[in-house]
Amino acid sequence: MNLKRTFKNIALISTLITSMLTLSACSNKENEKPEASEVKTKVISTEELKTNVDKDDWIVVDTRLNDSYNGWTLNGEKRGGHIPQAVDFSYNWLKVEDKNKDKILKEALKNKGIEKDKNIVLYDTDGKSSNEVASYLNENGYKNLYTYDIDQWAEDKNLPLEKYENYKMIVPAKVVKEVVDGKKPETFEKAKNVKIVEASWGEETESYKKGHIPTSVHINTDTVEPPPTWMLASDKDLAKFAKDYGFTKDDTIIVTGAEPMASYRVATVLRYIGVNDVRVLNGGSDSWVSAGYELETKSNPKTQGADFKATIPANPDLIDTIPELKEKLKDDKFTLVDNRMWDEYIGKISGYSYHKKKGRIPGAVYGYAGTEGSTSLNYYRNIDKTMRNANEIKDLWKKCGIDTNNQLAFMCGSGWRAAEVLTYANVMGYDKTSLYSDGWIGWSTDSSNPTETGEPK
Structure with missing residues (x-):
């Protein structure tokens, strides 16, 4: 399958890069970062920050x-989360090797409203991250750069901090490392029964x-979406999959990998x-290496189990079949979000070398x-x-006319891209959601299903 081969090549390149980074790492300390030259910034107090945070000419980062x-x-703060109205611009982004990094970072600054004529407050817990961004x-x-210690804000319980409702669904490398270490x-x-795959x-x-990631057991994606249709x-096959890996509904499973989409x-x-508690390593294996941790090369065998302790599927509403999708599309309170490229959506390209049919499902709304x-x-x-800032994701949806009060189903070509977007929606707190798993390929394979091309009216 050419898409799968593409992912395999991407994974190999990513692994080679991360392996090189691992060899150059001199420490496993989470907070160890490259030294940045000191920049003259003003230290702002909590009172000053409270006074200015709502002003248009100030921005908190x-x-x-x-x-x-x-x-x-992650760093000993009294409370987790971010200051309301703050945007994010992580020091970690500056370490990424990407030929388009300068363009990507400048676009991020623009999208977040981090402008040169504003007073910019950079905050962290130890001054190092802020100094690198400064x-x-x-x-x-x-x-016009200021720095602030978020610990001061977190220590005052009267000051609000915001966190995503289901932030635990995407896990930091540091937390995975603690799990690996038995903590x-x-x-x-x-x-209970924390497993890493x-x-x-x-x-x-x-x-x-x-x-x-150490202790992780490999899962071939063909196991859950078998060829030749993928x-x-x-x-029945998913029940066998669960048994072969010894999974039960009561497990806590952390899914990792070089390519987060998989x-x-x-x-x-x-x-x-x-499975009641499923999480994903935020940023994939690259985040593990960036944190200074070593990857493991030995193969870890799966352990067969007996009883999943529930009838499979125990959460059937999470994935829509084609008949279910057709019924839902009749409902004004339902939106099918198409997470493909614009050229795929309008039928200019199919997006896949192994699938030639072009177009979209009538009623589907473009969702980036x-x-x-x-x-x-x-x-x-x-x-x-x-994961990108939730407010920026919601802005994308607003541009497309996606009403987040509706029941949302996400789709792409075959379910990979949409599964990631679905999870982000769940992290943000949207629970009236599902995945149309068969995607455009599954829909258009049946010639009796209606399709559209061109820009929607």
Whole structure:
């Protein structure tokens, strides 16, 4: 399958890069970062921040890891989350190797309203992250820079902090490391039978062999979407999948991998069959290496089980079939969100070398995806492959006329991109959601299903 081969090549390249980064790492300390030249900034007090945070000529920027902004407490803060109205611009983005990094970061500054004529407050917990972002901004002509210690805000329980309702669904590398080390980190206090798996296409792919999160067991995505159609496996086959890996509904499963999209696809299937607590490593394996942790190369065998402890699928409403989708499309309170490229949506291209049919499902609303083909999702990700700011995602949906009060079903070509977007929607707190798993390929394979091309009226 050419799409799967593309992902395999991407995973191999990503693994080679992360392996090089691992070899150059000199420490496993989470907070160890490259030294940045000191930039002259003004330290702002909590009272000053409270006075200015609502003003149009001020902007507050969270420079910590994206996970801290989402809600995780990673550096000893009294409370997790971000200051209301703050935007995010992580120091970690500055470390990413990408030929288009300068363009991507400047576009992020623009989207977030971080402008040169504003007073910019950069906050973190130790001054290091803020200094790195301040150095970058200073090099690009930003002068009105302030720094702030978020600990001061967090210590005052009367000051609000915001976190995503279901932030625990996407997990930081530091928390996964604590799980690997046998600890019970935040939100895992009551977790039973924590298992770590690695999702990628192929039988123990090169990406898995060359490096994966320690203790993780490989899952070939073909197991849950078998060839030659690569549609969702039957309930009978999914029950066998659960038994082969010893999964039960009471497990807590963390899905990892070099390409997060594959992780989200498998995670959604695990939720569908009925595993109660499924999470994904935010940013994939790159986030693990960036944190200074080593990948493991030995193969970890799966352990067969007996009783899933529930009838599969135990969460059938999470995934829509074609007959179910046809019924839902008749409802004004339902929106089918098409997470493909615009050229796929209007029928200019199919998006897949192995599927020639072009167009869209009548009634589907364009919902953005990526700009680099069917394996990209940059409208929903930061440069380090972590989840994009929820307010920016909601702005995308607003531009498309997507009413988040409706029941939302997400779709793409075959379910990979849409599974990631679905999870982000759930992290944000939207629970009237589902995945139309068969996507455009499943719909258009049946010539009796109606299709459209061209720009919608």
